[in-house]
Amino acid sequence: MHNVDASPLAVGGISLRLYPHDELGAVEQIAELRGQAALAADAGYDGVMVSEHHGGYPGYLPNPIQIATMLLPAMTRGWVAPCPLLLPMQPHALIAEQLAWLAACYPGRVGAGFAAGAVPVDFQLAEVPFDEITSRFKRALPLVVSALRGNAEGPLADDAAIRRCKNDPLPMVVAAQSHAAVRRAARLGLGVLYDSLQTPEATAAMSADYRAAGGTGPCILIRRVWIGDPPQAAVDAQMVRYRAHALDRVVKNWGTGSGVVVGASGAEAAASLVAAARQAGCDTINVRIYLAGLTPAEVRQQLALHAADFLPALRRIWPRHSDG
Numbered sequence: 001m002h003n004v005d006a007s008p009l010a011v012g013g014i015s016l017r018l019y020p021h022d023e024l025g026a027v028e029q030i031a032e033l034r035g036q037a038a039l040a041a042d043a044g045y046d047g048v049m050v051s052e053h054h055g056g057y058p059g060y061l062p063n064p065i066q067i068a069t070m071l072l073p074a075m076t077r078g079w080v081a082p083c084p085l086l087l088p089m090q091p092h093a094l095i096a097e098q099l100a101w102l103a104a105c106y107p108g109r110v111g112a113g114f115a116a117g118a119v120p121v122d123f124q125l126a127e128v129p130f131d132e133i134t135s136r137f138k139r140a141l142p143l144v145v146s147a148l149r150g151n152a153e154g155p156l157a158d159d160a161a162i163r164r165c166k167n168d169p170l171p172m173v174v175a176a177q178s179h180a181a182v183r184r185a186a187r188l189g190l191g192v193l194y195d196s197l198q199t200p201e202a203t204a205a206m207s208a209d210y211r212a213a214g215g216t217g218p219c220i221l222i223r224r225v226w227i228g229d230p231p232q233a234a235v236d237a238q239m240v241r242y243r244a245h246a247l248d249r250v251v252k253n254w255g256t257g258s259g260v261v262v263g264a265s266g267a268e269a270a271a272s273l274v275a276a277a278r279q280a281g282c283d284t285i286n287v288r289i290y291l292a293g294l295t296p297a298e299v300r301q302q303l304a305l306h307a308a309d310f311l312p313a314l315r316r317i318w319p320r321h322s323d324g
Contacts, residue, residue: 190219266309
C-alpha cells in the first residue's frame with residue numbers, strides 16, 4: 001500500500017469521480033456504481049466522489065449523500081465524498097445533519113463538497129427560485145461549514161452527530177470558478193474544486209489567488225483520463241452535454257479542448273496528468289473515466305488499466321505519495 005494521508009479530500013490525494021450509466025435501469029445503476037466503487041478502492045484510489053443533479057439529468061443521480069451510504073459498505077477501504085452537493089437545494093441544517101450522521105457511521109471515511117448549481121431543472125424540482133440560488137449559497141455556505149466543524153447554533157447544536165464534529169470535523173471543499181470564490185474558500189478554511197474544463201492558465205491564476213488569500217486546503221484538478229485510443233464519439237457527446245447547460249461566466253474560462261488526458265500507456269497518462277496539475281497550480285487530483293454513452297464494461301476495462309499501470313506510475317511521480 002502507498003504511504004499517504006488517505007483522509008477524505010486530503011492535500012495530495014488521488015480520487016475517482018463515479019457516474020451512473022443512463023442505459024441501465026435504476027436497480028442496475030446502483031449495482032454498477034457499487035461495483036465500480038469497489039474496483040476503484042481495490043485499484044488504489046484514496047476515495048471516490050459522487051455529485052448531484054435531478055430530474056433524470058444524464059449521467060447523474062439526485063442524492064449523493066444517499067448514494068454514499070450505498071457505496072461505503074461496498075468498498076474495502078477508502079472514502080466517499082458527496083461532492084459537490086447543490087447547497088441551495090435544502091436548508092443547510094438538514095444537509096449538515098445528513099452528512100454528520102453519515103460521518104458518525106463511517107468515521108474518517110466521509111468528506112463533502114458544495115456548489116451553488118447551474119441547471120434550472122434542479123431548482124424547479126426543489127421549488128427554489130433559480131434567481132435566488134447564488135444568494136442562498138453565499139448565506140448557507142459559512143453556516144454549513146461551521147456546523148460540520150461542531151460549531152452550530154440554535155437547535156442544530158443539540159444534535160449528537162453535529163456535536164461529534166467538534167472533535168472530528170468533516171473535511172470539506174467548495175466548487176470554485178472565480179477569484180471571488182477562491183478567496184471565499186480561503187476565508188472559510190475550505191479547499192477548492194475546479195471545473196474540469198477550465199484552462200490551466202485560469203486555474204493557476206485562481207490557485208495563486210487562493211494561496212495568497214491564506215488558503216491551505218487542497219486545490220483539486222479534475223481531468224478525464226483515457227488509456228489507449230479515446231472514444232471520440234463519446235468525448236464529443238459529453239462536450240455537447242456540458243455546453244448545453246453551462247453558464248456564460250463558466251464557459252469563458254474553458255479552452256477549446258475536451259479536458260481528456262490521453263496516454264498510450266498508464267505511465268504516459270500519469271505523466272501527462274501530473275504535468276497538467278502542475279501547470280494548473282493544483283496539488284490534488286480527481287480523475288474521471290465516464291463519458292456519455294460508455295458502457296459499464298468500457299469503464300471497468302479502464303479501471304483495470306488504472307490498477308495495473310496508471311495508479312502505480314502516478315504515485316511514483318505525484319507529490320506527497322510514495323509506494324510502501
